[in-house]
Amino acid sequence: MDAAGKRVGAVRMRDVALMAQVSTMTVSRALMHPAKVSPDVRARVAEAVSAVGYVANKVAGSLSSSRSKVIGLVVPSIENSLFASTIQGISDVLRRHDHQLMIADSGYSPEAEEAAIRAFLEQRVAGLILHDTTHTAEAVTMIHRSGVPVVENGTLTASPLDMVVSYSNHDAAKAMTLHLARLGYRRIGFVSLPLATNERSRDRRAGYRAAIAEVGLPEDPRLVLEMPPGLASGAEALLRLMEGGGEPDAIFFAGDVLAMGAILECLRRGWPVPGKVAIAAFDNFDLLGHLVPPVTTLRLPRLEIGRRSAEVLLDRIQGRAAGAVSVDLRFEIIHRGST
């Protein structure tokens, strides 16, 4: 590179062509469709490639062919380990299919998501995977105009942009609440993450309410709380519910590490679980199974969501499928000692 950051003097396909005594077109063919070229040429090209140290220029290739092998992914937070599993799943599948992954995080802001989407479209990605299901109008317009296929995977939204791969946050929260009711708990508290910009949180609370209504328990606002994510937040939620006059006999923490924070607080205070209060979590952190007592939770298909998202996207990109796709992956209740 020169001082201004401009790449300089790279080996081009032309150099390979000269060395192999063929045209650049033949080199291109030998690399893309080896079968369409004579064995002799194939060998000469291969030799020339390694002799001159040729590294293909996919920027030029993409411009010429109007195709790319890059997928753009926007998650709310890269650091959050829940998303990390999904990213891993996506990455695994893309690598197997010789595609690349670009990542941006929105910090839970639709405006930042829009900026990320624009940047990806400017790079002419072949497809998009969005965790969120809430987008700015401008983002929706850009995506539709671009014609790029999209998978959303935060929740099984009823009105997807294009394709969805997820599980039902509503049904999962409802199932866990019903599970607690079936175990005999009657005053079931519920703690969720912030609802405003998060359809997943709203789905979960709706699921909780549906279950409460279904089994005929009274709705008590003193039993429902909205908290930011985090260990400390879970501990605080526990204390607020226990001292809020609602007298919960069980609490369902439907978000991130909230349940972990709550159960550690119980440990510190010497409160027996479920003797004093039962605790259920929403996500299958490894750790929940190793705590004392081990915590009842939901197993969500985080990794599988990533894999399937990448697969349906590639299917569409490669013309193996068209039209609407809505994949409902399963969740599962893991019943343990905390309830």
Add this chain to the structure above:
Amino acid sequence: MDAAGKRVGAVRMRDVALMAQVSTMTVSRALMHPAKVSPDVRARVAEAVSAVGYVANKVAGSLSSSRSKVIGLVVPSIENSLFASTIQGISDVLRRHDHQLMIADSGYSPEAEEAAIRAFLEQRVAGLILHDTTHTAEAVTMIHRSGVPVVENGTLTASPLDMVVSYSNHDAAKAMTLHLARLGYRRIGFVSLPLATNERSRDRRAGYRAAIAEVGLPEDPRLVLEMPPGLASGAEALLRLMEGGGEPDAIFFAGDVLAMGAILECLRRGWPVPGKVAIAAFDNFDLLGHLVPPVTTLRLPRLEIGRRSAEVLLDRIQGRAAGAVSVDLRFEIIHRGST
């Protein structure tokens, strides 16, 4: 897109130019250097851009200018939350500087790393960040030939490819071991991750040994163990050391969630910590501070490593700096109840 995945009929700069009644060159300038264009033209171009819904084609731009704003990152595992912090740090800085991030994971294999590096160079990334410091010969050759700047950030390696931003795994492990010795522990066990392909693990064990030698404690092979990562692995390591005849009075778990698994095992067995055995960890998981007892550990600058890596890379790319860079970020011992 048509059936073969070929993008079709996008709006080009030419369309903006026609609408704004200027040449494409003027549109290009108005977008890249608004100051170099008259206010009138600037306004007309801006209006035309939104009227036709223009989304710049950076593929064409990159080809033409031989510049790109994409950085490639290779980590051993995307799913591992330790790397997630670093990725978040990188992402934060890149976004602020209008750059994009491509990610690949090597699964701890140098060959997979080589493939990822090749793919990134084919995309003509402006820079590379590699977590690992062990590379194939071919990877090293490709990188040098390409002239792309590189930051390694897994450990403060003595022979970097180019730039390094990290902390000293050796010194961190040594410091913690000395800390334990200072507290009066005399039979200090040590558990590390696999050493074969991991310079970081080797550095840590060397640091432990250096400390043991420095304070004149005997080296006892029954006190040293090599384990895969994971909670279960930590629990198993604890039991093997406690029953292995070495009679440790403290154990230093220098890897991932090993310490967490060990302390949870102590909880389950009702072993007092540090009464029965003291426990120290290597990484600052939130949770370690909330366990009972809270666990002594090292605070490592994971996020900061990401930020600084991105910064030194951008400095080099943008010509603000040249030459060798080696940034030694700090670590810190967090003394808590478990020791």
Add this chain to the structure above:
DNA sequence: TTGTAAGCGTTATCAA
């Protein structure tokens, strides 16, 4: 301040 012309390094197309 604006425009013209010539690439950037590939692949598509069509002809040989």
Add this chain to the structure above:
DNA sequence: TTGATAACGCTTACAA
């Protein structure tokens, strides 16, 4: 099976 030629959509370099 191979090659010549013309894009792909932008930016550089230079001219007006």
